Amino acid sequence: MNRAVVLLSGGLDSTTTLALAMxxxxxxxxxxxxxxxxxxxxxxxxxxxxxxLGVREHRIALIDNDIFGRSAxxxxxxxxxxxxxxxxxxxxxATYVPARNTxxxxxxxxxxxxxxxxxxxxxxxxxxxxxxxxxxxxxxTAFEKMADLATKTGVEGAHFKIHTPLIAMxxxxxxxxxxxxxxxxxxxxxxxxxAPDGRACGLCDSCQLRRKGFGEAGLAxxxxxxx
Amino acid sequence: MNRAVVLLSGGLDSTTTLALAMxxxxxxxxxxxxxxxxxxxxxxxxxxxxxxLGVREHRIALIDNDIFGRSAxxxxxxxxxxxxxxxxxxxxxATYVPARNTxxxxxxxxxxxxxxxxxxxxxxxxxxxxxxxxxxxxxxTAFEKMADLATKTGVEGAHFKIHTPLIAMxxxxxxxxxxxxxxxxxxxxxxxxxAPDGRACGLCDSCQLRRKGFGEAGLAxxxxxxx
Numbered sequence: 001m002n003r004a005v006v007l008l009s010g011g012l013d014s015t016t017t018l019a020l021a022m023x024x025x026x027x028x029x030x031x032x033x034x035x036x037x038x039x040x041x042x043x044x045x046x047x048x049x050x051x052x053l054g055v056r057e058h059r060i061a062l063i064d065n066d067i068f069g070r071s072a073x074x075x076x077x078x079x080x081x082x083x084x085x086x087x088x089x090x091x092x093x094a095t096y097v098p099a100r101n102t103x104x105x106x107x108x109x110x111x112x113x114x115x116x117x118x119x120x121x122x123x124x125x126x127x128x129x130x131x132x133x134x135x136x137x138x139x140x141t142a143f144e145k146m147a148d149l150a151t152k153t154g155v156e157g158a159h160f161k162i163h164t165p166l167i168a169m170x171x172x173x174x175x176x177x178x179x180x181x182x183x184x185x186x187x188x189x190x191x192x193x194x195a196p197d198g199r200a201c202g203l204c205d206s207c208q209l210r211r212k213g214f215g216e217a218g219l220a221x222x223x224x225x226x227x
Numbered sequence: 228m229n230r231a232v233v234l235l236s237g238g239l240d241s242t243t244t245l246a247l248a249m250x251x252x253x254x255x256x257x258x259x260x261x262x263x264x265x266x267x268x269x270x271x272x273x274x275x276x277x278x279x280l281g282v283r284e285h286r287i288a289l290i291d292n293d294i295f296g297r298s299a300x301x302x303x304x305x306x307x308x309x310x311x312x313x314x315x316x317x318x319x320x321a322t323y324v325p326a327r328n329t330x331x332x333x334x335x336x337x338x339x340x341x342x343x344x345x346x347x348x349x350x351x352x353x354x355x356x357x358x359x360x361x362x363x364x365x366x367x368t369a370f371e372k373m374a375d376l377a378t379k380t381g382v383e384g385a386h387f388k389i390h391t392p393l394i395a396m397x398x399x400x401x402x403x404x405x406x407x408x409x410x411x412x413x414x415x416x417x418x419x420x421x422a423p424d425g426r427a428c429g430l431c432d433s434c435q436l437r438r439k440g441f442g443e444a445g446l447a448x449x450x451x452x453x454x
Contacts, residue, residue: 064288064334092379098340099333102377106326106333107291113325134377142373149366150329152319 001027003117004163005108008032008058010045011190012210013123013166016174018053019181020165021121029115030055031108035063035100041198045189052187061107081193081203092131093205095192101134102143109147109160118153121163127170140164171213179219186222195226202227228254230344231390232335235259235285237272238417239437240350240393243401245280246408247392248348256342257282258335262290262327268425272416279414288334308420308430319358320432322419328361329370336374336387345380348390354397367391398440406446413449422453429454 004026006018021028032046043060050058080093101124108120124135133139140162147162148154166174178185190210191200200207202225214221231253233245248255259273270287277285307320328351335347351362360366367389374389375381393401405412417437418427427434429452441448 059293061291061293062289064290066286066288092382096379097337098379099337099374099377102336102373103330103333106330109329110324110326133379133382136376139373139376142369142376146329146366146369146373147326149363149369150326150361152323152325152360155319155360 001025002119003027003029003056003112003115004119004121005029005031005112005115005117006055006121007104007108007123008046008050009123010042010047010049010188011123011206012171012178012185012188012213013125013174014046015049015053015123015183015185015188016178016181017121017123017163017165018049018055019178019183021119021163022053022055023181026119026121028053028055029111029117030058031104031111032058032060033063033104033107034060035097041189041191041194045187048187052184059111063103063107080205081201083205083208092133095205096132099134101132101139105143105147105162109151112160113151113153118158118160119163120160121165123166124164125166125169125171125174127168137164137167140167170216171209172216175213175217175219179217184222188223190223199224199226201225228252229346230254230256230283230339230342231346231348232256232258232339232342232344233282233348234331234335234350235273235277236350237269237274237276237415238350238433239398239405239412239415239440240352240401241273242276242280242350242410242412242415243405243408244348244350244390244392245276245282246405246410248346248390249280249282250408253346253348255280255282255348256338256344257285258331258338259285259287260290260331260334261287262324268416268418268421272414275414279411286338290330290334307432308428310432310435319360322432323359326361328359328366332370332374332389336378339387340378340380345385345387346390347387348392350393351391352393352396352398352401354395364391364394367394397443398436399443402440402444402446406444411449415450417450426451426453428452 008014008030030050147160190206192204193201235241235257257277374387417433419431
């Protein structure tokens with residue numbers, strides 16, 4: 001049974017990605033990060049999802065918060081609210097965190113190599129575009145090339161594969177796919193700025209994209225929104 | 228004054244690299260890592276060097292030890308001793324740490340972007356070859372390409388430059404360069420397996436390469452060896 005490291009934030013996309021990796025027959029090693037994100041609800045969701053789907057192992061790696069620059073996800077900057085999907089698609093949002101996916105994938109690469117695995121899954125998505133440079137296919141391809149050159153595994157002739165099964169899917173397609181795989185999406189958390197009681201705000205970019213996706217999929221979102 | 232992030236282990240190579248970055252006129256931000264290395268003497272050396280050379284800021288980022296696989300630098304595996312330089316040059320040594328420079332450079336990239344800097348210095352060396360895949364020029368080039376695609380900075384048209392001023396220098400040349408720049412090499416630490424009192428073992432690959440370098444440079448090594 002081949003092993004794969006799967007990046008898991010506990011959101012809709014990474015949860016569906018994990019389910020897809022398992023459906024493909026991989027023994028899965030889920031990797032989440034505590035990087036000083038303002039809300040830890042996300043890590044609780046990752047734990048629920050990893051347990052519910054039955055991964056082989058789930059690690060939450062601590063990342064030094066100081067290294068990341070100013071971002072609405074880690075600092076006291078306002079998370080944008082109430083933007084239309086067209087507005088969201090424009091430019092790089094305030095929630096951009098410098099080099100985040102590069103660091104996440106680097107950790108995944110280190111863990112994969114120590115597991116003698118060459119498969120890494122990440123739930124990046126280029127449709128319903130989030131505006132993050134490190135979610136684009138050209139970034140993923142460049143990371144794969146770098147990974148082969150960086151490692152003993154690569155020197156010995158094997159190739160790392162960064163799987164991005166959601167890259168060309170719309171949010172509605174992702175939600176339908178999760179349904180086909182019987183993923184319990186009530187376990188997931190997408191909101192950038194949840195209410196004190198943990199409910200999703202309903203207005204940040206992430207909530208807007210999620211709600212639009214459920215609407216287009218013709219399905220009811222099982223999570224509760226504050227607004 | 229342009230800013231540069233400089234990876235600093237406190238060894239001979241990274242210390243000389245830092246001095247070179249300062250000689251080129253950069254305002255320097257030194258970055259070291261606590262990744263559960265068996266000996267913390269290295270971090271003490273990095274602190275001494277950063278203070279002695281007068282960097283603008285020195286950060287020691289904590290990296291989750293669990294993520295790195297088995298290596299003689301982080302686990303209870305024997306550090307190779309008494310190997311000739313020819314033997315050291317053969318293959319990938321037991322001190323290889325999966326994806327280490329990838330993770331180090333990813334952190335440097337994140338910090339650089341938050342500093343609005345595009346220059347990163349790393350003291351990798353392809354002569355007196357350490358056998359680490361992530362010290363090769365082709366790895367560095369691949370990382371630079373990936374970095375431009377990963378970041379807001381790259382999307383906006385700027386380019387990251389990973390400076391490797393030592394890449395084609397012999398150890399003796401590095402030692403002579405450090406002398407020209409008046410770097411106090413007694414502050415540096417190179418040994419993989421120091422004695423309990425902190426003295427360098429004199430026999431590990433890193434000590435062997437350092438001693439050979441001083442010998443070829445015709446200079447006395449200011450540090451004290453156990454053997």
